[in-house]
Amino acid sequence: MNPAVGVTRRSDPKSRTSTALESAEAPPTREAVLALLLRQGEATAADLAGRLSVSVQVMRRHLRGLEEMGLVEASPTPEGPGRPSNRWRLTTGGRQRFPNGSEHFALGLLHSLAKAMPPDALRLLLNQQALEKAGDYRCRIGSGSLAERLERLVELRRQEGFVAECQPDPEQGGAWVISEFHCSVIRIAEQFPMVCDQELALISHTFPDCRIERVHWRLEEGHSCGFRLSPASAAP
Numbered sequence: 001m002n003p004a005v006g007v008t009r010r011s012d013p014k015s016r017t018s019t020a021l022e023s024a025e026a027p028p029t030r031e032a033v034l035a036l037l038l039r040q041g042e043a044t045a046a047d048l049a050g051r052l053s054v055s056v057q058v059m060r061r062h063l064r065g066l067e068e069m070g071l072v073e074a075s076p077t078p079e080g081p082g083r084p085s086n087r088w089r090l091t092t093g094g095r096q097r098f099p100n101g102s103e104h105f106a107l108g109l110l111h112s113l114a115k116a117m118p119p120d121a122l123r124l125l126l127n128q129q130a131l132e133k134a135g136d137y138r139c140r141i142g143s144g145s146l147a148e149r150l151e152r153l154v155e156l157r158r159q160e161g162f163v164a165e166c167q168p169d170p171e172q173g174g175a176w177v178i179s180e181f182h183c184s185v186i187r188i189a190e191q192f193p194m195v196c197d198q199e200l201a202l203i204s205h206t207f208p209d210c211r212i213e214r215v216h217w218r219l220e221e222g223h224s225c226g227f228r229l230s231p232a233s234a235a236p
Contacts, residue, residue, distance in 0.1 A: 042089040
């Protein structure tokens with residue numbers, strides 16, 4: 001044992017250099033891990049380490065980092081005698097790291113619809129979509145106080161790619177403000193601002209017991225979009 005300890009001590013400077021290099025290479029290595037998991041579905045740390053020519057210890061550190069970011073998750077799987085091995089796979093967030101053509105498809109579809117129908121007809125179509133989406137939201141947020149329902153809605157919006165929060169309105173007692181700092185459809189809204197009207201209608205139909213008004217609009221100024229919700233009993 002002593003000779004082994006001596007060897008470890010003599011290689012400390014090299015280990016520090018190696019650790020620094022591994023740290024510098026962490027981002028591309030982690031992107032490679034995500035790409036492999038996308039292709040394979042799931043894999044153990046040892047499988048991934050072998051494919052990427054790094055040690056299992058280094059791979060486990062990468063996987064734990066990706067897990068903390070919400071991009072991968074693990075489930076123990078028995079593989080013979082001994083401790084079960086963790087098999088890693090992408091989360092929904094991990095899959096969303098890969099580009100898709102949905103935004104380009106949506107823009108192309110809206111451009112085609114805009115050419116094929118009058119603006120009022122397109123607006124009516126978007127309003128119908130808002131009605132259907134609001135019905136889904138109402139089912140998913142359930143009943144409860146306005147604050148409780150808003151909290152559930154904000155969580156749903158976050159799952160859809162929005163960076164959202166809600167706070168009590170400091171200027172109007174009993175009212176709340178939803179702020180969205182990142183909009184998952186901003187590129188579409190820039191070319192079709194009527195999509196923002198659909199968002200306003202969506203919030204209105206989701207909370208029919210409130211009066212809804214837009215208080216911030218990113219397309220006009222500022223860095224966020226915001227909606228004030230005033231309970232109908234407190235609304236002027």
